[in-house]
Amino acid sequence: MLTLDELAARFAAAARALWPDADPVVQFEAPRHAQFGDVATNVAFGLARVARKKPQDIASEIVARALDDPTVRATVAEATPLAGFINLRLRPEFWQRVVADVLREGVAYGKGAPTGERVSLEFGSANPTGPLVVVQGRTLSIGDTLARAMRHAGYDVFTEWIINDAGSQIDALGRSLYARYRQLFDPAYPFPEDGYPGDYLIPIAEKLRERDGEKWLHAGENEAIAQLAKIARDEIVAEQQEVARRFRVEYDLWQSEKELHDAGAIEQGIARLRDLGVLYEKDGATWLRSTDAGDDEDRVVVRKDGRPTYLANDIAYHYEKLQRADHVVDFLGPDHHGYIKRLDALANAYGRPGAFEVILVQQITLKRGDEILSMSKRAGQLVTLQEVIDEVGVDAARFFFVMLSTDQPLTFDLELAKKQSSDNPVYYVQYGHARIASVLRKARESHAGQLSAAQRGEGLDALADPAELALARRLADFGPTVAGVARARAPHRLTKYAREVASEFHQFYDACRVLTDDAATTTARLGLCIATKTVLATTLRLCGVDAPETM
């Protein structure tokens, strides 16, 4: 019995024997429709030019040649060239072995061998000027799921969050908290126009009054604002970290931008670029030659007055990221697409072209019923991530956000989300898991012998029913799916896969009774159930979603 990779190698060899000049790549994938077969390859299309033949004829010749090999015939039950594709039906033993593999490997099933590639993922990062909002929910879900999937696929992943605590918005935050504090003593005290008007600073002001009393009324205003900015920043960052943790997202590093400043990293970064010759002086300012990488115009790095711009922070921070990773991925909102060229310019300057990769996560339009909500913090009207967690729960929220591909804008209707949360496909998947758990609980009472045999992976050769084999086939997709999620940075495929496994299980459950009078059948089906439960649980874990034993 060959593995899928070995089978692909056999077919590639057959093709190479027929057309020695060609360099055929054979990859077996699930066909578009199950009726075509178990796996398929489109290798014939790629050979059409070299062979100067119709893909269908090429496919036929490859099939004939490959079937000369008895080991191929031992694995393949049926090989059909159709419309240029080569469709294979594999023998039941092939799928039985998949189930055995899952039972043997358990939670490690589908793990990729270490790729040796170190990847930095930065996602979710927000200004420390207010609570996390729905948009971050989307980025956190997608970023964290990608991180988990990439780790499973064998990448060495480092996750980080940048705290933007070095710019002028911190001053605005300080003045905002100062105003909230003063308002506790004098409700008429004016709130700054460019301040952060949400209510979330009021509890912090109250805490401040409790702790320090009137202290800040008597301090100099500038001194008070500077101190309060620091206090507000710390409070808000702590709250953001707590909400992220509740959302089951853990970071390897929360990097403070201010710390980079204080450590002199900004100056060092600029000096490094100057040495690399990509900076120049004009109008008293220092510019980055980003047009070399296709940017519309060059960008200022150091202002006329000597203060570094935001880009200078990025220069320093991204250099640090480059030190700990081969590949650096940033999740950015669509309003940041202008960054891509600037990062390209940096990567080129550092001699690591293409090392920076940007994933644009499209906008979320927020609705409450028919009313479209602005998400600007300055407008003070925000739906926080905590609010969403409270309303629909972490499982439903994470699964919902991961389901959508990043390049699709999303309309999030909070009312609808609440109303439809019971329709969330996450419950369909979780139900599948709980249903299996229930069967296994029952088996412990009535079929203890078969259950322990099944756990040891015995008796799987009794699996033959189409529904059983279809389910096993789906389990075999797990590894390739995770690898594809990692490679294409497409975590939404994981939720799609979870639904497919659950669907295949429910169909199997409908067609085949697990606990029967026939010991062999029961053992085989229990083994399939345990394997399915493992794959469902692992898939859900990669999505950051619970796999419940009961619901």
Added chain:
RNA sequence: GCGGUCGUAGCUCAAUUGGAUAGAGCAACAGGCUACGAACUUGUAGGUUGGGGGUUCGAGUCCCUCCGACCGCACCA
């Protein structure tokens, strides 16, 4: 005005990056439990993939051009 992203079933979204007959869920309609969980399942209906051109064996996917939505166009962050 210039640049970017997007437009797929009534609704929310897929389509493994140029491959087969564009698929799921929800909503609608018609069926299925005296056996392991009906939060399940079987089926029906629903499409000129925004419009039009082009590239090739083959286009939802690539190119051009209109239409529409959103986002950028700071010595802000």
